[in-house]
Amino acid sequence: MSFIPGIGLVRGMGLTLRRFFQPKATIMWPEQHADVAPKFRGRLQLLYDEYGTLKCETCFQCAQACPIECIDMGGVDTKGRFHVHWGAPETYGERREESALRRSGRPVADKAYAPFEGIDIEPLDGILEAHDYDPREMLAILEETQAEYGYLPVAALKHISRVTGAWYAQIYGTASYYRHLRFEPPAVEAPAAGTAQIAAEASFRSALDASLGYGGGAN
């Protein structure tokens, strides 16, 4: 730009000097503690209520809301229905990478789900193709997948997520909500898919009758 020799050096040193006299941002941790915003919640952790039950409903709202998909959950849901399957702990970096890849529209390798039993995805591909890989038909896809495999294997959910583009958390959150969908291979004799809701409703009716004092389910 200009031809004054050494001006760049002077400018650079000027900045250094200015910074030198500015207050320092370094905190001598652990002797000193930084001010923390009142809303700061620290590490993600699930809380227990006074009865010792997990407060988390495994509703997956947090996982669906988290923009970098760094939230996972595991345990038993509050309706005591099933264990939540989840993959090996991944690092934040891996999560972020996967998320970025997915956003870019490229297929994502699913290392995290490697520990889960593999499935023959051919029938699943057929189901997906019949629904045009459309995430808007997710419930039908899930129902047919369950009809095919007897339950919803994690590998299947993961595959559905990969090809439909719907987030895993969203699919999982959908599947865990409806009582007729299950995540575990049924016991020896599989009850039909709608049984859970029908049983819940029948038990409400008989409890209501008992409370009303109507004997033996008359009427």
Next chain:
Amino acid sequence: MGAFLQTPKEWATVLLARADRIAADPSDLDAAVRAGAFEGLKRAVRDLGATGTIATIAASGLRGRGGAGFPTAHKWRAAADRPAGQKYVIANGYGADPAVQTDAALLAADPWSVIEGLAIAAFSVGATDAILAVRGEDAALVTLLEGAVLAAEEAGFLGDDAAGSGHRISVTVRPVQGAYMLGEETVLIKALEGKRGQPDQRPPYPTEKGLFERPTVVNNVQTLAAVPWIVVHGGDVYATIGKRGSPGTVLVQLRGPEGAGIAEVPLGTPLRDLVKLAGGTGSRALKAVLVGGPTGGLLPADALGTPYEYEALATAGAHIGSGSVVIADERACVVDLARLLTKFSADAACGKSIPCRIGLRRLYEIGERMAAGTPRLNDATLLGDLAQDIAASALCNHERLATLPFTSAMRYFRSELDDHLLRSTCPAGVCTPIAVGAGATAAGSR
């Protein structure tokens, strides 16, 4: 549970007007047409036009039978006025209350009135796609309805040129299942979108942003079944049935110690007549009438004069809800009943908002403590405060209404609650740990 009860001659029938005549085979389109099916659609298309049809519905004063009683014409107009290429109309036939079969019984007895009403709604709001959402568990009903839609399409009442209107109206039967909350309209929409069934905050109402963000009208199947009748007979005729402000008829699921069944009832009928229709309480005294299903209110014998109609029930602390009316005689304990109902609501809640996820559970736990004879000193205050907070902060109507069993019990059965709270006794002898502990077994054990 599904049988229709004979109602007095002077009670009008609208929803089941045709049911008897097509009872031999409700799936037979020709028989239904001979009995007058699709006359309403033809009239709407040929004579009234979309705006004229909505005006007729407005004149009839028809209000939603899904529970809230929202004026149907307002809903349709809101959707009709929205400029959108794609709109949807959904018939809500889920019938969430496990103890109520009214919607399924209507669909089985006369599927045509619902399908026709749905087509008229689609025509009026300018929607090409109509969805009939029903319970997936009821495979026979799904088959019946799919056959009916197909037959109506082949006969030209639905399809590319529905009833000669030049409009395409395609009706799809969509079975849904697996959760109580599916009855709620935004949840139903979520399920149809293939998503987790948690309600959305309203507004925006579905008429603005519904299925796939398009203007969507969701109507109960009973609401829609009344539409063809109104279009044929005229809005002003319908307005004279039932009560001014709440005209028309509604299907009620009655259940009492002496009888049970479904009845078509003009709105405004006093609860007393409904109790009589269900056979009364025999030799036992009536204790309470549970009006509105699991989230209903418990009304005492003094309130039997209350007309069965939206506003009067709301004032009394109940609601039409699922259309369930359950009679409890002196054997029942109000605390036990309210506890059971609240537990059901807490288990059915979706978990999206704090009043729904935690509030209802805490409410139920207070009831549990009362029934177990271990109430805390401040439980009465806590119950009132919590119920108020839940109702004030609720995200959807489920948790708001789920407080009704306990709030109505507090209002009408305070002395029975106090027996539990202050004296740890159960006058009805139902809450056994207390009754036995306090030596109150004389009240009668069962």
